[in-house]
Amino acid sequence: MSTASVQLPGWINYCVIPLINLVLAFFFSGLVVWAIGENPFEALQLLLVGALGRGEGIGFTLFYTTSFIFTGLSVAVAIHAGLFNIGSEGQAYLGGLGAALVALSLDRYVPWYVTMPFAVIGSALFGAACAAIPAWLQAKRGSHIVITTIMFNFITSSLMNYLLVHLLIVPGKMAPETRTFLPGGQLPKLDWLIALFGGKLGAAPLNFSFLIALVMCFLVWVLVWRTKLGYEMRTLGVSPSAAVYAGIPYARIVMIAMLISGGLAGMMALNPVMGASGRLQIEFVGGAGFVGIAVSLMGRNHPAGIVLSALLFGILYQGGAELSFDMPSITRDMIVVIQGLVILFAGALEYMLRPAIVRLYQQVGGGR
Amino acid sequence: MDYFDILISILGSAIRLSIPLLFTALAGLFSERAGIFDIGLEGKMLASAFAAACVAHLTADPWLGLLAGILVSIAVSLIHGFASITNRGNQIVSGVALNFVAAGLTVVLGQAWFGQGGRTPQVPTEGRFSSIILPGADAVRGVPFIGPLYANVISGNNILTYIAFLMVPLSWWVLYRTRFGLRLRAVGENPGAVDTAGISVTWLRYRALIVTGFLAGFAGTYLSIAQSAAFISNMSAGKGYIALAALIFAKWKPVPVMFACLLFGFLDAFANFMQGKSVPLIGEVPVQIFQALPYILTCILLAGFIGIARPPKAGGVPYTKER
Numbered sequence: 001m002s003t004a005s006v007q008l009p010g011w012i013n014y015c016v017i018p019l020i021n022l023v024l025a026f027f028f029s030g031l032v033v034w035a036i037g038e039n040p041f042e043a044l045q046l047l048l049v050g051a052l053g054r055g056e057g058i059g060f061t062l063f064y065t066t067s068f069i070f071t072g073l074s075v076a077v078a079i080h081a082g083l084f085n086i087g088s089e090g091q092a093y094l095g096g097l098g099a100a101l102v103a104l105s106l107d108r109y110v111p112w113y114v115t116m117p118f119a120v121i122g123s124a125l126f127g128a129a130c131a132a133i134p135a136w137l138q139a140k141r142g143s144h145i146v147i148t149t150i151m152f153n154f155i156t157s158s159l160m161n162y163l164l165v166h167l168l169i170v171p172g173k174m175a176p177e178t179r180t181f182l183p184g185g186q187l188p189k190l191d192w193l194i195a196l197f198g199g200k201l202g203a204a205p206l207n208f209s210f211l212i213a214l215v216m217c218f219l220v221w222v223l224v225w226r227t228k229l230g231y232e233m234r235t236l237g238v239s240p241s242a243a244v245y246a247g248i249p250y251a252r253i254v255m256i257a258m259l260i261s262g263g264l265a266g267m268m269a270l271n272p273v274m275g276a277s278g279r280l281q282i283e284f285v286g287g288a289g290f291v292g293i294a295v296s297l298m299g300r301n302h303p304a305g306i307v308l309s310a311l312l313f314g315i316l317y318q319g320g321a322e323l324s325f326d327m328p329s330i331t332r333d334m335i336v337v338i339q340g341l342v343i344l345f346a347g348a349l350e351y352m353l354r355p356a357i358v359r360l361y362q363q364v365g366g367g368r
Numbered sequence: 369m370d371y372f373d374i375l376i377s378i379l380g381s382a383i384r385l386s387i388p389l390l391f392t393a394l395a396g397l398f399s400e401r402a403g404i405f406d407i408g409l410e411g412k413m414l415a416s417a418f419a420a421a422c423v424a425h426l427t428a429d430p431w432l433g434l435l436a437g438i439l440v441s442i443a444v445s446l447i448h449g450f451a452s453i454t455n456r457g458n459q460i461v462s463g464v465a466l467n468f469v470a471a472g473l474t475v476v477l478g479q480a481w482f483g484q485g486g487r488t489p490q491v492p493t494e495g496r497f498s499s500i501i502l503p504g505a506d507a508v509r510g511v512p513f514i515g516p517l518y519a520n521v522i523s524g525n526n527i528l529t530y531i532a533f534l535m536v537p538l539s540w541w542v543l544y545r546t547r548f549g550l551r552l553r554a555v556g557e558n559p560g561a562v563d564t565a566g567i568s569v570t571w572l573r574y575r576a577l578i579v580t581g582f583l584a585g586f587a588g589t590y591l592s593i594a595q596s597a598a599f600i601s602n603m604s605a606g607k608g609y610i611a612l613a614a615l616i617f618a619k620w621k622p623v624p625v626m627f628a629c630l631l632f633g634f635l636d637a638f639a640n641f642m643q644g645k646s647v648p649l650i651g652e653v654p655v656q657i658f659q660a661l662p663y664i665l666t667c668i669l670l671a672g673f674i675g676i677a678r679p680p681k682a683g684g685v686p687y688t689k690e691r
Binding site: 032036037084086133137141142143144146147148150151152154155158159161162166290293297329330331333334335336337338339340341343344347348349350351352 | 405407447450451452455456457458459460461462464465466467468469470471472473475476477479480481483485486601606609612613616654656657659660663664666667670671672679
């Protein structure tokens, strides 16, 4: 009998296999570290201490985590509808424009908690707008969503660079960025959250958007598993022909799923733009959209898994920065390698070990 | 400087800018026609650029650099094959992953080996592909129109440029006039039929990916030791994706691929030329428009407004033999 058709219990599918894949990815990353003449275990220790050792480190780790939760959710929502959204990067970039426009126009008049809901809506709308054309092309014209979202990453990047260099720049300044928002346009730091555990946030930019991200996790869970729309999306994701046969409108669901996905990606901009730097800067997304792919794959497209894997990548980003400080021969780009290996093993090679695990499971006696 | 001279200089730079696109798009052509989506062209380009620069720096021999570039690119291609053919993984996920690994690993290794922030050391002049003056270029330079065109656009390029243009008819011949090409196209449309005819789908697709790696190796080598004289971190700067756009724009056909790459190369050269210049009546045209134009054109094409781009039918679908 083929091993592909054997049902494995949930704890193997959702815990054991992702963990083994993760271990493999780290094993190969360790090989790279070893190959350039450093001690992988020492590197791992420095990385963990850098990410979790002090309150400030934790603050940075959670700051990165926040961005990755947003982009991870964005990718996951699209995947549930059977769509692969590679455009989170561009959608987040355009989302930054929405957040910045709201902050720039309101920060003089109202306190931050009045600005915030408008900024959430603004960033989500702009992110969704960036996903709208690829979504329409997929729904109505049958163009492949992967290709069009890649194209839109570049189109958005050109558009935003133009806007920042020519229109949004502060006259007389060299740096292509907007003016710094007043406190009314900035999200407050979460000092109290770290203080709760006896640490000090210091200069770390952990801010209110972390809580927004957690709320979004819950909302996405409700949407995907507890609503009619979520059911229709998942049906479409499993089998488009069955969905159409069951009377689910293909074009409508594709549009809605992509708009939600784009909106979630757009909200990621709240974190760096309104939470950390307090202004819209060029290339502020910095690859977080692509990390979202890894986060979603690692987290098995479930909000709880996404929080955990976003935390993992947050640790990698913060710890990696500290590591490159302590071990100059390992640059920050090591994170990119680890990220790539995680996507490779948790995503593309996710079935590589399955036959072996199935055989082991049957031998141990659980199967049949 | 009169308009003709300007045109000549733009055309010359358009050719130089389109060569890496051409190699990469032809590379993508082979894998996509065999039914394997390849988002990982960018990564192959980077990895081979790095390998070529390292070897050319050490040996001062551009041909050994090219060989290293090709071998590394084929290796990356085979990993893609292992994930997407043997393990039937998601081809797009695998491509994205390999792009990350290549982008990170080149810098990490470069920093560890040379300690120059991810750059490789300067490749000596004899280790690079330098430009070749075609016979008679200087003699005809004085002839109006054809002379400068021959002397400055057609002549004076490096050997890889001429190889790139030779690869176009060669790819066409392989795809449309050989048994391998016929089977390769068939496996991209209907792998089941190919399997029924007793031909191994797996082995055929692996061979297609080896060709892809081979061609992408030229592209990376061109970037690091022909166009410039060292590897710089992330030096492909999205060219792998533009090449993918060109491939789609050309509707997965070899000769149109060449024209699409020349068009996108021309847009790039034109954007460089227009930087900071103003057009009468319109004023300064932002360079970002030209940078975005290849992608916008491709989207319009995909929307079905300029003919229909029909991808290979079995593209992106792993082949499962047993049901």
